[in-house]
Amino acid sequence: MLLSLVDSLRCIAPHDESVLVLSVDAWREDRIERGTLGCPVCRAEYPIENAVADFSLGQEADVDPAPPALSLPPDEEAMRLAALLDLAEPGGIVFLAGGHATLATVVGSLVPVVSIVPSDARIPITGTVVSLTLGDRLPLARGSLRGAAVAGRWAGDGRLGQVVSALAPGARLVAPVASALPAGATRIASDARDWVAEVDAASSPLLTLRRSRGP
Ligand SMILES: [Zn+2]
Incomplete structure (x- = not known):
């Protein structure tokens, strides 16, 4: 941590x-x-x-099945992911779940970001990789992520909405093409494997927070 x-x-x-x-x-x-x-x-x-x-608060964490084999070498997969997430500038936090978690270390070597990965991905904790044991709820502040790439259990209906809440306005979300687009995000691109969506500014929880603070 x-x-x-x-x-x-x-x-x-x-x-x-x-x-x-x-x-x-x-x-x-x-x-x-x-x-x-x-x-x-x-x-x-x-x-x-x-x-x-x-x-996990003691819940038995459900474990993702082994991620599918990457179709490209890891460094090319990591470059693809960094491009999909628009990680041109260093800094910030990304959430990488499912097969994307296996790219956390390589992504971190391309651009210095903190990568959060679920502990069931069994990724070595090195550099800026942070492993969390997760139950049903994502323990992240609203708008705290600059990007997220999910597959497996975090790409399902109930959890994808939580990922959107944790993303900052304008942040990118990458999910498998089979996943339904959650509310609060707009699809901007897709290929044979994944779609890319951008979190809407209109539904931004950060703006709500700012408004509620008042003058
Ligand atoms: Zn509490």
């Missing part, structure tokens, strides 16, 4: 968004190796073990 990610994590319980309070038991270099993320609203606790934060 990276300290810089903590601000973007949220409690998954059904109450208003709440930032989590971090307590660290052990560091390894710049990573939180062991600790707890606690919710000040509902007192839920999310343990961090071996640098992986567990947001």
Whole structure:
């Protein structure tokens, strides 16, 4: 777990968004190796073990089947993904699930972004790759992602909407062509494998937040 990610994590319980309070038991270099993320609203606790934060709340996490073999070499797949997600500039956070998770390290070597991957993808935690154990809910703040590429269980109806909520206005979402386009996103391109959509500014939760803060 990276300290810089903590601000973007949220409690998954059904109450208003709440930032989590971090307590660290052990560091390894710049990573939180062991600790707890606690919710000040509902007192839920999310343990961090071996640098992986567990947001499953003890539910048996359903595991994606083995991702399909990549049709191109990994570096070409990573370049394709970076182009689809419009990752020209460094910085920010992306969510890579399903087969895309296997590209997290290579994408990070192309452009410095923090990649969140589900822990069932069993990706080595190196560089700016962050692994989270996920149940049904995505523990991310609204508008916290600059891009997401999903397949497998995170490309299904119930979860794709959560991914859109976590994306910033104008951010790109890549999902398999078989996935239904969720509300709040507009398809801008597709190929034989995936479609690419852009999150609508009109439904932006960030704008709602800004409005609700008032003058
Ligand atoms: Zn809570």
